[in-house]
Amino acid sequence: xxxxxxxxxxxxxxxxxxxxxxxxxxxxxxxxxxxxxxxxxxxxxxxxxxxxxxxxxxxxxxxxxxxxxxxxxxxxxxxxxxxxxxxxxxxxxxxxxxxxxxxxxxxxxxxxxxxxxxxxxxxxxxxxxxxxxxxxxxxxxxxxxxxxxxxxxxxxxxxxxxxxxxxxxxxxxxxxxxxxxxxxxxxxxxxxxxxxxxxxxxxxxxxxxxxxxxxxxxxxxxxxxxxxxxxxxxxxxxxxxxxxxxxxxxxxxxxxxxxxxxxxxxxxxxxxxxxxxxxxxxxxxxxxxxxxxxxxxxxxxxxxxxxxxxxxxxxxxxxxxxxxxxxxxxxxxxxxxxx
Ligand SMILES: [Zn+2]
Numbered sequence: 001x002x003x004x005x006x007x008x009x010x011x012x013x014x015x016x017x018x019x020x021x022x023x024x025x026x027x028x029x030x031x032x033x034x035x036x037x038x039x040x041x042x043x044x045x046x047x048x049x050x051x052x053x054x055x056x057x058x059x060x061x062x063x064x065x066x067x068x069x070x071x072x073x074x075x076x077x078x079x080x081x082x083x084x085x086x087x088x089x090x091x092x093x094x095x096x097x098x099x100x101x102x103x104x105x106x107x108x109x110x111x112x113x114x115x116x117x118x119x120x121x122x123x124x125x126x127x128x129x130x131x132x133x134x135x136x137x138x139x140x141x142x143x144x145x146x147x148x149x150x151x152x153x154x155x156x157x158x159x160x161x162x163x164x165x166x167x168x169x170x171x172x173x174x175x176x177x178x179x180x181x182x183x184x185x186x187x188x189x190x191x192x193x194x195x196x197x198x199x200x201x202x203x204x205x206x207x208x209x210x211x212x213x214x215x216x217x218x219x220x221x222x223x224x225x226x227x228x229x230x231x232x233x234x235x236x237x238x239x240x241x242x243x244x245x246x247x248x249x250x251x252x253x254x255x256x257x258x259x260x261x262x263x264x265x266x267x268x269x270x271x272x273x274x275x276x277x278x279x280x281x282x283x284x285x286x287x288x289x290x291x292x293x294x295x296x297x298x299x300x301x302x303x304x305x306x307x308x309x310x311x312x313x314x315x316x317x318x319x320x321x322x323x324x325x326x327x328x329x330x331x332x333x334x335x336x337x338x339x
Contacts, residue, residue, distance in 0.1 A: 003099065027063040036100070037100070038089065128164045144168050146166075246291070249278065276308070
């Protein structure tokens with residue numbers, strides 16, 4: 001289907017073009033709309049006449065000949081197929097960034113100029129569709145699925161699978177070039193579900209029912225600190241500073257120096273503080289469940305005394321080295337020893 005293109009004022013004053021007869025000039029304009037984003041099309045005069053000059057009694061082949069003679073187009077043959085290149089097309093036209101890449105080989109000396117390699121390789125497309133369960137991540141339909149670039153190519157995005165998501169063509173065009181990651185909102189129930197499962201399966205969850213303090217076990221040091229699958233993507237997004245849910249279920253390694261050096265917490269206390277931070281940010285009370293910089297939020301919360309280790313932890317820590325960070329500590333200890 002022909003596309004909308006620009007006509008610059010210089011078109012009307014170009015003296016070389018004036019050497020071509022008026023229908024050739026109209027043919028020339030028509031070619032831009034039929035051409036792909038590189039300015040290429042199949043050289044089929046009869047078909048082009050039907051598309052561009054359906055009501056004129058003319059010889060389309062001759063019109064194309066005139067345009068080629070005066071240097072506006074190149075007609076060439078590759079493997080017995082005739083093609084046509086509109087010269088300087090990419091200089092004058094700005095094809096929509098979502099317009100598909102050219103599938104027509106370039107003529108000699110006219111390399112591929114497309115700024116954005118829009119076409120996503122078939123293998124990648126298939127992987128994205130599979131990952132997203134063959135459904136539009138926004139509306140859930142399975143019809144007319146397309147691949148959307150979360151960060152558009154025009155804005156520097158790429159064809160990496162982490163930058164691709166499945167949207168139906170309707171949701172895709174509604175999204176435009178906005179950066180919206182529907183995978184994040186879509187995986188929320190799964191993540192919450194997993195977190196809920198994780199929480200209930202933790203034997204030290206309840207202080208009342210279980211006298212053991214909620215210290216994270218040593219083996220958690222080797223186990224992944226973030227949820228698998230979706231969270232891999234989330235951690236990537238967090239690096240790119242996209243507002244997402246807290247992607248970690250345990251204190252990230254990178255945050256440890258802050259806890260130990262600035263907050264002077266032991267390892268156990270640091271993990272305990274993170275646990276309370278995690279629980280709050282996954283609770284219904286949390287007003288900002290999506291954040292761009294979780295580490296900053298954590299640091300601020302710790303510095304303001306909102307996020308802190310659970311006092312009961314003290315029982316298992318090294319008494320000599322630990323700071324009495326909370327007045328309740330001594331009381332809690334006393335209670336523990338008394339009981
Ligand atoms: Zn949709």
